[in-house]
Amino acid sequence: MKYSEIIPVLMFDYETMNREQIIAVCQDLPHKMLRWLGAHHPDNETRKIFFEMTNVDIGEGTVINLNFVVSDGYRPLLKIGKRVAVSPNVTVICESSPNNSRLQEEVYVRSRLIVANSVVIEDDVWIGSNVVILPGVTLGQGAIIGSGAVVTRSVTPWTIAVGIPARVIRRISRKG
Ligand SMILES: CC(C)(COP(=O)(O)OP(=O)(O)OC[C@H]1O[C@@H](n2cnc3c(N)ncnc32)[C@H](O)[C@@H]1OP(=O)(O)O)[C@@H](O)C(=O)NCCC(=O)NCCS
Helix, strand or coil, rough: CHHHHHHHHHCCCCCHHHHHHHHHHHHHCCCEEEEEHHHHHHHHHHHHHHHHCCCCCCCHHHEEEECCCCEECCCCEEECCCCCCCCCCCCCEEEEEECHHHHHHHHHHHHHHHCCCCCCCCCCECCCCCCCCCCCCECCCCCCCCCCCCCCEEEEECEEEEEECEEECCCCCCCC
């Protein structure tokens, strides 16, 4: 199938296709196109497939909303657990660099700011809309991240963290 035929099939016929068929149709697409589909495809379940095809580990029952952006160089740096809720416009940065900027030559930038580090989002986390998560962060099980937060440090399980930088404001009591 030509590239120009694949996109209409994926966009309009996905409801008649199972996971294996979707993967078979688009397995030769470049990673950057798969990620675009992951961010913009209208269907929740289908979006997940494109991220999984480009090395994002996503658990069962997790929902990835629109405009999910992952900076990881398509390397396996992001692990998302089960039943996680990712709201619209969330960005996860695992790899960070100023691209072609001459900042690359600065010692401080090279030694501290250009990084590639894993991000782990444990089971049952709820990430609000417009959240940014920085390299090296772990969101513990059942953490809630308030909309608009920038998460610079790991967040402990079953807590609510908000703001820039994100800080824990509340613990959630768990029954049982
Ligand atoms: C964080 C959140 C869950 C509320 O939790 P809560 O325990 O009810 O918190 P409260 O409303 O009692 O607010 C506690 C404090 O945090 C502040 N706060 C709440 N949400 C905040 C946010 N997203 N960013 C910054 N501060 C926030 C409040 O202003 C309040 O501050 P104050 O004590 O100085 O007045 C909610 O505000 C939120 O962001 N939900 C996510 C919404 C979303 O994106 N949904 C996804 C749609 S699919």
